[in-house]
Amino acid sequence: MELGMIGLGRMGGNMAQRLIKSGHRVVGFDPSTERVKEMVRLGVIGAASISELIDKLVSPRAIWCMVPSGQPTEDTVHELGGLLSPGDTIIDGGNSNYKDSIRRAGNLAEKGISFLDAGTSGGIWGLDEGYSLMVGGDADAYRRIEPVFRSLAPSSEKGVGYVGPSGAGHFVKMVHNGIEYGLMEAYAEGFELLRAKADFNLDLTQIAGIWRYGSVVRSWLLDLVELALKEDPGLKNIRAFVEDSGEGKWTVQESLDLDVPLPVIVAALQVRFRSRQDQPFGNKLLVALRNKFGGHRIKTE
Known part of the structure; x- marks a missing residue:
């Protein structure tokens, strides 16, 4: 399957790479031309503008936005809404307010364009570990693009799902x-x-390592605690x-x-x-x- 990706920063770029490794065709655009060039070397098909990105995709198109929430997302979705055709789908994978997602979905539906709000967790580790994806919006659009979501997830069966109507994905996130x-x-x-119990001279890095295995409080965040304490x-x-x-x-x-x-x-x-x-x-x-x-x-x- 092919996908357009707007926003090739660290997280968007990692997502594009994971999709390419899974056999998907990714056309990417970013305001930074240097970032586009870097991603082209990694297998992304570069575009110099949003309109060029759209031209390089076959209908019905699916375009994933990984831009900062707020006005950058608002501007990007608005521009896409004026360029895409009925049957196309926009996916917002950023941390948008769910109320904005409901509004955007309603506006785009009037043009026949589907909108999916994809709550995305995984941060900078997603390239190797996969992303947790909680998706809201048009159910038919989700089913059509589901192979993309499953390729981004930790596995095709875990860490991904359709959670409800427009806004539900970003609400859950x-x-x-x-x-x-x-x-x-x-x-x-x-x-x-x-650390405050100075007379015990506790090794916090060691304790984090102990708790990571078998402990009730073990978690990925605790893994990161140990990593941070090892470094400093x-x-x-x-x-x-x-x-x-x-x-x-x-x-x-x-x-x-x-x-x-x-x-x-x-x-x-x-x-x-x-x-x-x-x-x-x-x-x-x-x-x-x-x-x-x-x-x-x-x-x-």
Whole structure:
């Protein structure tokens, strides 16, 4: 099967390579001409523009978008909607808000163009390990493109599935990422406590390695904990500034809309916010209050 790929960055490029290795024909476009040239050397059929990419595909076309969420995705889908024909399909494999995906699917359906929102997990390891794919949208379009999804998955039978109507794929991925926030925070807190017990002089890398096998808390994230600690045991070269890509906020907002309590995920998100503050005002106020009611010492700059 053939597929168009817009966005040949690290993840999109890895997906293209995995598809080529599985025997699919991939036509790719990226705003970076150097990136296109690099991917051509790896087997991608290059295109200098989105319109050229479309011209190199046979109808009915399927085009996978791996561009940043928000306006870049909005602009790309809008441009495709003006160039594609009825029966064609657009796949958004980025981390878009599921409400945007529902809207885009509705707009494209008026033109006879199918839209699939493909929640995609696997990150930079997907080339070798495969991607977990949770797909929402037009069921007929999914069935037509299913060989592509199964080629990207860890195996043809595992880690991939059609989860529901438009928006469902990105909704499931949003909740997936919210869970990820909580898991990461739990590991971070646990290892910080281990490190604080200085009189035991614990080897955190060794402990991560022990827990990876047979332990109830074993996981791929724990595998990555051990890898990170091997590379930099004290994490001396890392600043404690934790970004978020938006899905955690959306997950928490959805919990408010549906009256579903998410105390762990909410706390994990708040910790990320706190990590970005230098000398947070709230903490300073706590110090001031302790001084006022109890005479506790204030450390000055």
